[in-house]
Amino acid sequence: MSPSMALRLNHALPGEHRDRLLRIGREVRFAPGARLFDEGGRADRFWILRDGTLALDLHVPGRPAPVVETLGAGDLVGWSWLYEPYVWQFGAQTVTPVHAYEFDAVAVRLMCQDDTAFGRAVEHWVGRVLAHRLRAARTRLLDLYGPASGGGAP
């Protein structure tokens, strides 16, 4: 299984845990330009995209919020809901029409507390998503598309 496929809910959670999670999710739709959350807000929900594209952004005073990453079908939107202080670290806005599963973060955290196996599986899944995004961010820092460094360029 590919690294990015492993992050998809279908592969990331064992069947029974996935079914439990999906039972408390609800389907939602957003128009392009809809704001799902803002940096600094209370992280009380999260989403799994079924269709569409969404941009994660960062507030920079005095200018439009720069986009740091876009997410698409199958991606998890939001991880701050799982870790204290449960505050969004970025903002999120839809780019295209979005169809997603929405989850109540408090309810999922309670399920994690009540069922440690379920909790471990969810933490493992979200941790892998975070690791993937950290790796992607570090790779982009390398500026691979820029001119090769070092001498001898012809």
Place this chain on the structure above:
Amino acid sequence: MTNLPVPYRVVARRPETADTVTLRLEPVADALGDFAPGQFAMVHCFGRGEIPVSVSSVQSTGGLAHTVRAVGAVSAGLCEARTAEVVGIRGPFGTGWELERARGRDVVVVAGGIGLAPLRPLILRALAEPEAYGRVNVLIGARTPADLIGREEVAGWRTAYTGVTVDRPDEDWRGDVGLVTDLLGRAHLTPSDAWGFVCGPEPMIRATARELVARGMPPDRIRVSLERNMRCATGHCGHCQLGPLLLCRDGPVVDWQRAEPLLSVREL
């Protein structure tokens, strides 16, 4: 093939980005042999030297196009070349993409930065014969929107899916932001029955090929274009050696089954 530069005249010059130019060339007299997509020429800038550049267009008239990024003295000289100036060309050299082997199957083309230029003739050839190939997907990654080459042309390609992503968007960018490998999940293809063609920075090639293999694409159906210090281009000087390969002769296009173990060796 000749080992002496053959004069070609610059008949058109199109700036692609701030540091990248596409030169359209026509032979002054006799043309060199036919170039296949993926092959390269040694392009001579008189008074400065020569560099290897893959063909970004192949014309039936014998004309060529090369997309050159100014990163050193020779490439900067070529980028400054004006219409009617003459450059020297040696070639064709190396291996091509061999798109024809993908007939009847889905195709995914993954380009990083200026890596789109060597893939362009392959894409055009696949799109010109829609009945011959399955679904054609093109995924492009670049540093910024300003670093994307051929934006208008790419927008006109009738593919099953075209994805474009950048590392650093500007305020006007409405497209994707992130790694090009993250677009693979949106491509319309059956990986186990598809071919992949990849060109770009080596870490991007590695990540893309590994992702394709993990999704079920056989390694011998992934072709990557590798870059080393090509000097003679005839397999004699050894500057472009990668393990047992001389990339000017055995490359630049190599199948992933062969390339993967070589790119895993730190000393190479």
